[in-house]
Amino acid sequence: MSLTILLALFGHWRRNPLQLFTLLAGLALATALWSGVQAINAEARASYDAASATLGDAQFDRLVRRDGQPIEQDTYIDLRRAGWLVSPVIEGRMNGARLVGLDPLTAPAGITPIAPENGQDLQDFMAGGGQIIAAPDVQIADAMTDPNIAPGTAFADIGLVQTLLDRRGELDALIILPDQSIIQTPVTQIAPQLSVQVAQDGSDIGRLTDSFHLNLTAFGLLSFAVGIFIVHGAIGLAFEQRRGTVRTLRALGAPLRLLMALIGIELLVLAIIAGAIGVGLGYVIAGLLLPDVAATLRGLYGADVTGTLQLRPIWWVSGMAIAVGGTAMAGAQALWSLSRTSLLSGAHARAQSVMTGRGAWVSVIVGVALLMIACILAFVADGVVSGFALLGALLVGAALLLPFVLRVLLQLAEGRAKGVVAAWFWADTRQQLPGLSLALMALLLAMAANVGVSTMVSSFRLTFVEFLDQRLASELYVTTDTAAQAGLFEAYATPKADAVLPIVSTDVTIQGRATELFGARDHATYRDNWGFLAAADDAWDAVHEGRAILINEQLARGADIGIGDSVQVGANAYDVAGIYGDYGNPIGQAIMGEVSFATQFPDANALRFGVRIAPDQVGDLRQALEAELAIRPDAMINQAAIKAYSLAIFDRTFTVTNALNILTLAVASFAILMSLLTLTSMRVPQLAPVWAMGLTRGALGRLELVRTVMLAILTGLLALPLGLALAWVLLAVVNVAAFGWRLPMYVFPWDYAALGGFAVLAAMGAALWPAVRLARTLPADLLKVFANER
Amino acid sequence: MNVKLLCALFWFPFAAAAQGFAGLGTSVEDFAVPTPGKVFDFPTDDGPHPDYRIEWWYLTANLRADDETDYGLQWTLFRTALSPDKGEGWDSPQLWMGHAAVTTPDAHFVTERLARGGIGQAGVITDPFAAWIDDWAFEGPDADARLRATGPDFAYDMALSATGPRVFHGDAGYSVKSAQGQASYYFSQPFFDVTGTLKLPDGEVAVTGSAWLDREWSSQPLAADQTGWDWFSLSFDDGAKLMGFQLRGAQTYTQATLIMPDGETTAFPNGAFNAEPLDVTAAAGRQVPTTWQVTLPDIDLDATVTAINPQSWMDTSVPYWEGPVRITGSHTGRGYLEMTGYD
DSSP, rough: OHHHHHHHHHHHHHHHHHHHHHHHHHHHHHHHHHHHHHHOOOOOOOOHHHHHHHOOOHHHEEETTTTTTEEHHHHHHHHTTTTTOEEEEEEEEEEEEEEEEETTTEEESSSSSOTTTTTHHHHHHTTTTTTOEEOOOOOOTTEEEOSSSTTTTTEEHHHHHHHHHTTTTHHHSEESSSSSSSSSOOOHHHEEETEEEEOOOOOOOOHHHHHHHHHHHHHHHHHHHHHHHHHHOOOOOOOOTTTTHHHHHHHTOOOHHHHHHHHHHHHHHHHHHHHHHHHHHHHHHHHHHHHHHHHIIIIIIOOOOOOOOOOOOHHHHHHHHHHHHHHHHHHHHHHHHHHHHHHHTTOOOTTTTOOOTTTHHHHHHHHHHHHHHHHHHHHOOOOOHHHHHHHHHHHHHHHHHHHHHHHHHHHHHHHHHSSHHHHHHHHHHHHHHHHHHHHHHHHHHHHHHHHHHHHHHHHHHHHHHHHHHOOOOSSSSEEEEEEOOOOOHHHHHHHTSSEEEEEEEEEEEEETTTEEEEEEOOOOOHHHHHOEEEOOTTHHHHHHSSEEEEEEHHHHHHHHOOOEEEETTTTTEEEEEEEETTTTOSSSSEEEEEHHHHHTTTTTTOOEEEOOOOOGGGGHHHHHHHHHHHHOGEEEEHHHHHHHHHHHHHHHHHHHHHHHHHHHHHHHHHHHHHHHHHHHHHHHHHHHHHHHTTTOHHHHEEEHHHHHHHHHHHHHHHHHHHHHHHHHIIIIIIIHHHHHHHOOOOOOOOHHHHHHHHHHHHHHHHHHHHHHHHTTTTTHHHHHIIIIII | OOOOHHHHHHHHHHHHHHHHHHHSSGGGGGSSSOTTTOOOTTTTGSSOTTSSSSEEEEEEOOOOEOOOOOEEEEEEEEEEESSSSSOOOOOEEEEEEEEEEEEEEEEEEEEEEEEEEEEEEEETTTTTTEEETTTTTSSSOOOOOEEEEEEEEOOOEEEEEESSSOOOOOOOTTEETTTTTTEEEEEEEEEEEEEEEEEEETTTEEEEEEEEEEEEEEOOOOTTTEEEEEEEEETTTSSOEEEEEESSSSSSSEEEEEOOTTTEEEEEEETTEEEEEEEEEEETTTTEEEEEEEGGGGEEEEEEEESSSTOOOSSSSSSSSEEEEEEEESSSSSEEEEEEEEO
């Protein structure tokens, strides 16, 4: 009997292949969106883990010299003999790769490619000529390759690297091991020239890339929500469409339990098929987007991701989980309602099935509660996690309230309606709302996310362009190779240009944070172009008199430094006279007057220069510099070129975001299509009386289209404030927590209008086919409502 | 003679060298090999012998607090050479490993340090004598030495004073390890009086007691069939001391040295000394004998040796068991037990 029932159930699909397609497509799309985002995340994380596992400096506190100079090897020995468990690091470049020298005997576990337990490896690494172990992309002769090493990196024993770099007796940093002995002499007594550079926080690249992943994770969650709505819609559709078949089977004597079990098995098989297709599609999505993710991480944070996709079991697991789990969730509800359907009530249309009565009020109460939580979090959220909690509460709360708000709006419209058709239209729309609400929620979330993310990106871009204008004020930037060439250049260029501004910097530590300290010449260029987020009066005067420094926002927020605070830089203390925005920079930055800089750091030479000159003379000066001073052309960069390059990096950053935005919206439209298809088939009994009273099938079809577009517009209008709230959370909460800077928020009405137009078009596209089908319903079918069913 | 030889040879880098890996272009023949008849020369022989592959300064102490609680203390510095070459700085082939431990009746604190030779992080010099790795040090003349070590959860600082002469094991310091003739140079200073402070998680403890220093160096691996080692240093209440070990292999190989209170020694050949396990303890997932019946009929010794803390497992990169013991039976006293090869 089971086989016969299965064949009967399957027969439905054979007769309606389109319905089978929509079910499979809906499930597969939801799975694809979810597993695609997860795949990108997993891949980027895996690549990044390989990088951070070998970036000892990123995970551990380090000791460095305050003045940025190399550490004497004897200092290392002094510290070890004082009980400090520190491990030496030296870094340099070789054949374009980052060459890191470590001592495998003292380095913390996990940061060297070999461990002391592996006797033979260790011996090869240290003894004889030593062994270089490099990432596969590094070109160094005789190097052993290891895929677990971050791209562009090579490791060797510290002694070998000192020799290769011709820096015997020098170290760049000392990693501080996490587990120290209980007795130590303070570092300040042994090596006062050293200071601790704290890992993590603002200076930790890992946390920056984490924030990018969080961004993607948020999209993953959003796609999960949208996916669940779609799966729900697809399963609901499958059940509603087959009500008749089920009734007939039961009437023929098929036991309810057996029938339910078989439907369950059938759903499981379909879920597995659709899930497999979805994971495959997700793989394609991830494969297309990953190069942009890689470019983003590299451009914005300097972290290397390989950009190629590997098939990882976790996608299959998570992809199949959402397909099967989502189906089970939706199927359980449908099966439950099926089990409660009396055999005699049969194929009655149940357009008003879901989300009415008590269920609707539960949604309203939960929605209001979530929005209240969001309001509270808006005031207290101060981290990435609480920021995302705020986002989640806001989005889910708003989605749950959507049907209620729409119902209220429709009731208002109904009250003002004139004429019987209008009154029927509004009442009928309201009555259909429960069946459409899941799809509309998906649309609301997709549109809100679109508004929010595009607001963030556009605000970011606008701010970034302004920032570039202020920062890249000089028309030409020249990099010289040696101090001697720098001297020649300054002497040569100064009379020819309006001004030559040396760019001199050194790495220092300010309040435990790695900071790049610049020495600025006293010139109007800075005073005219440099914008501050906050500044004391006469900030530049204080800087050039050697009393004060300027710091970037990252340093100010990270170390909790405000205007007027005094900070120690090198040997002297300085007031903080100004805080400036410094977008895209992961570490702290500070500016000191040229004179005090030169006094404190006499060894730091300016090799780079900004040249102020009329833009039309830039070309001539370049040629002269090349001819007279043999400065390489690639060492001279026009301001315009830098700006273009910076903007190109920036624009790639958000390619992924945009692509996911569009994809989400498209999938939401698909949900509308499927919901409408479900409703259309159910609504024939409700429309038959209206048709019988004189409304033509064409008019009914048109009204159907109008209804969908109107609901989309209403949803879109509600999505706008939600999206703006989302943008605010992203800019003012999540961004500050993740990146250390706050962005001003700009509003882009035309973008929103365009998005609204797109959403309406998408809704119209989704509604067109069901409307046409409705308009073409055979009069005979409509008549059957009166003839057969009652 | 200690188990570290075995551990080190089979676990630490020089294990690879011992098997003649080509990476170094050296084989055991390039290192010096102990021969009988060596005339020891002090203080030179207190210092390192870089021509030999492995060497250690191995100190254990039985300590007691005012409340009669027994403690054990270990301070060990191992030297190993990746090759007999004389590299400078980071190129030095000499590696150093330090183990420090404190054993109480119910806890065992242990920590380890590794260091490169040639850069000053670890080493041994003579006149004045100093052996160190990082902040751990054993320094000063035998009559007035100081011993320090720190770990993440303990530290100690001890003053040592030798009340007797150095003693030489085997044939005047030439100690044979197997029937095939593998050997090492081996002498001890078992007459240290100790006083000092243990710093433990529960606070500081003032202790006194006695310590035993072993000095040993060699280049040769043990015989291939020798899989483990049980080593005893026993101090009897009558003032005499006994060093005895058995190497477990196809055939058990034993050696022992009786040390009289005045430093006079008697060496016993293979087979005279015997140790049988009476009870085993599960320590770090291994079955380790922590109670032994020790016999040496020539001196009427028939005693039971019991671990004060059976969980004295050394969870270091070269794992083994090492801890203080109590002696009962024909003789009474205290001592140290070291065991390896119970994997």
